[in-house]
Amino acid sequence: VDEGVIKAIQDALRDAWGNSSSSHEAGKRAREQIERARGQVARMVCGGRSLDDADVRAGDVVFTSGGTESNNQVLHTAIRHYHQSFAGRKVPSGALPHLVISDLEHDSIRLPAETARDEGRIELTVAPSDRHGLVRPDTVLTALQPNTVLV
Numbered sequence: 001v002d003e004g005v006i007k008a009i010q011d012a013l014r015d016a017w018g019n020s021s022s023s024h025e026a027g028k029r030a031r032e033q034i035e036r037a038r039g040q041v042a043r044m045v046c047g048g049r050s051l052d053d054a055d056v057r058a059g060d061v062v063f064t065s066g067g068t069e070s071n072n073q074v075l076h077t078a079i080r081h082y083h084q085s086f087a088g089r090k091v092p093s094g095a096l097p098h099l100v101i102s103d104l105e106h107d108s109i110r111l112p113a114e115t116a117r118d119e120g121r122i123e124l125t126v127a128p129s130d131r132h133g134l135v136r137p138d139t140v141l142t143a144l145q146p147n148t149v150l151v
Contacts, residue, residue: 034063068108075099075112078150079122097149098123102135123147 016033018026038058043049045056064070082097101113103126117124125143129135140151 037061037063067106071106071108072112075109075116075150079116082147082149095147096121096123098125098145098147100125100127100140100143100148100151102127102129104129104133104135 012030012033016026016029018024018028018030020027020030020034022028035058038061041061042056042058045061062073064073078099079097099113099116099122101109101124105113113122113124116122123145127135127139127143144151
């Protein structure tokens with residue numbers, strides 16, 4: 001582990017251990033470190049360009065507790081965004097948001113996608129993997145539909 005990472009973790013554990021939503025000093029320090037990290041990630045995503053000229057803002061960076069929470073957030077946001085894109089207009093008849101996943105997905109993707117399908121909230125295509133454990137690009141391309149919101 002890089003020494004800078006170790007130092008940042010040690011500093012946070014010592015000085016910024018509070019709840020970042022709290023108004024006490026440790027909470028304020030935690031909030032400051034989180035906001036600084038958001039800016040650092042945003043600059044990294046922008047290739048080091050100034051955030052004034054970038055398509056990404058520090059406020060666009062969301063930290064989660066891990067991969068499962070991140071996957072769920074992306075899946076549910078894609079579904080919600082599909083419906084919001086028709087604000088004030090009727091969603092085309094029978095056009096649910098469509099997701100393409102593979103048969104190799106982690107449960108944090110597969111289970112919520114299958115639940116959303118079973119609840120009638122999405123259409124779901126499961127792209128098969130081959131005998132080598134690979135999902136071929138042409139298989140995914142064939143699965144795409146006009147209402148595909150997430151692959």
